[in-house]
Amino acid sequence: MIGVFDSGLGGLTVVKEIRKSLPDADIIYLGDTARVPYGTRSSETIRKFAEEDTKFLLDKNVELIVVACNTVSSLALDVVKKFSNVSVLGVINPATKKALKVSKLKKIGLVGTRATVNSNAYKEVTMRRQASMLVPLIEEGFIEGPEIDLFIKKYFSDFKDRVDALILGCTHYPLIKDNINNYLGGKIKLIDPAEEVAKEVYEIAKDFKGTSKTRYFLTDVNKRFLETAKMFLGEDILDKVAKVEI
Amino acid sequence: MIGVFDSGLGGLTVVKEIRKSLPDADIIYLGDTARVPYGTRSSETIRKFAEEDTKFLLDKNVELIVVACNTVSSLALDVVKKFSNVSVLGVINPATKKALKVSKLKKIGLVGTRATVNSNAYKEVTMRRQASMLVPLIEEGFIEGPEIDLFIKKYFSDFKDRVDALILGCTHYPLIKDNINNYLGGKIKLIDPAEEVAKEVYEIAKDFKGTSKTRYFLTDVNKRFLETAKMFLGEDILDKVAKVEI
Numbered sequence: 001m002i003g004v005f006d007s008g009l010g011g012l013t014v015v016k017e018i019r020k021s022l023p024d025a026d027i028i029y030l031g032d033t034a035r036v037p038y039g040t041r042s043s044e045t046i047r048k049f050a051e052e053d054t055k056f057l058l059d060k061n062v063e064l065i066v067v068a069c070n071t072v073s074s075l076a077l078d079v080v081k082k083f084s085n086v087s088v089l090g091v092i093n094p095a096t097k098k099a100l101k102v103s104k105l106k107k108i109g110l111v112g113t114r115a116t117v118n119s120n121a122y123k124e125v126t127m128r129r130q131a132s133m134l135v136p137l138i139e140e141g142f143i144e145g146p147e148i149d150l151f152i153k154k155y156f157s158d159f160k161d162r163v164d165a166l167i168l169g170c171t172h173y174p175l176i177k178d179n180i181n182n183y184l185g186g187k188i189k190l191i192d193p194a195e196e197v198a199k200e201v202y203e204i205a206k207d208f209k210g211t212s213k214t215r216y217f218l219t220d221v222n223k224r225f226l227e228t229a230k231m232f233l234g235e236d237i238l239d240k241v242a243k244v245e246i
Numbered sequence: 247m248i249g250v251f252d253s254g255l256g257g258l259t260v261v262k263e264i265r266k267s268l269p270d271a272d273i274i275y276l277g278d279t280a281r282v283p284y285g286t287r288s289s290e291t292i293r294k295f296a297e298e299d300t301k302f303l304l305d306k307n308v309e310l311i312v313v314a315c316n317t318v319s320s321l322a323l324d325v326v327k328k329f330s331n332v333s334v335l336g337v338i339n340p341a342t343k344k345a346l347k348v349s350k351l352k353k354i355g356l357v358g359t360r361a362t363v364n365s366n367a368y369k370e371v372t373m374r375r376q377a378s379m380l381v382p383l384i385e386e387g388f389i390e391g392p393e394i395d396l397f398i399k400k401y402f403s404d405f406k407d408r409v410d411a412l413i414l415g416c417t418h419y420p421l422i423k424d425n426i427n428n429y430l431g432g433k434i435k436l437i438d439p440a441e442e443v444a445k446e447v448y449e450i451a452k453d454f455k456g457t458s459k460t461r462y463f464l465t466d467v468n469k470r471f472l473e474t475a476k477m478f479l480g481e482d483i484l485d486k487v488a489k490v491e492i
Binding site: 033034035040041042043044045114132133136137139140142146147150151154219220221222224225 | 280
């Protein structure tokens, strides 16, 4: 069984990618929707939350933990590993590996939450920008139109002619990948960490026996969260979701 | 001692108003910055958080609890009252009273978080709109410029010619009151619940003896939160702040 966790629902993009390559796998997803977002909080608080998320998944007897959240991967991957007796994968290394592979100039950009960008993670990037408004905009459904275009211009214009690969360092951003690509004129290769970590999950979990089940545990559930989940996953989770306290 | 709480830092606008009329009062502020925002979460979770916030303030021996948060005032004021053996003031009643007083046509609008607007609170309003992006925009410092203007147009245009009083139903909104007023051409009276609740606090607390102390308790502290606090309060809280778990 593969355990995936995220601060909220963005990590469902990682579940979607894993499911593509491992149709038989059993997957448990934990989204800390009662405390999302993590990316604006202190390192101390993020590390405390990461510990609680990890213990919840271990109690469910997962054989592999995937930290879908870039903020946790950046600031607390050591915490997750410390408490785990199973393999742990974060999104930083797979994304960085891909960026180094596709960047000809070795000029790599990173956009992410304030916590991710201010952390010491993603050491190989040569230019980093926080893009704090993108998460709420995407969660509110502003994935196209003048509002998101205004902020894409704000956050991405500096990267033009300065990098040739750009890590989308938050699970929300792939939802506006096409708009970003259009704005950048297709000149910068965009790296989606969800796709890259899914490849590493495949290598570890390809021989796991499973029954194709996915269960979703959320620390808060309301109508809006279920709509947001559908936006990230492309399908309803209504009959597979349970509310939990962690 | 007066206890004030909010989901985050917006409630500092209420502290600021109370301080104006009661310079000698002792005030304790609790901001649940580890779990802000509340306005996107379920009623069940908001009520649980409200109970925890209330118990924290009661443990500090406050003589009056002011619920600065519109979301908690809308969905969980009964919870706060249930656990309190002291007076409790929310922002709904004071704001509604003022709106009824200034509205000649009895056409009253409300802007607030999704949870506030979808609740049964603010029964007297005749038109309500959620404005979920305003909180993150203001917290990120977009209090003037094309970004906030775009969203003010989006959220406030419907109110034109339909109401003559408008309740700013979230402690963040007073920071962009002038922009909203400009956009509406000064034709709609804007009600700031922080100002109105402060008047009721004055009536209850004017005879309290105090030493002009204010202490700030936050469930998460980082540089950014301190900057945001300064934006709401107009002064630094650095040497008066303590991090707490609730």
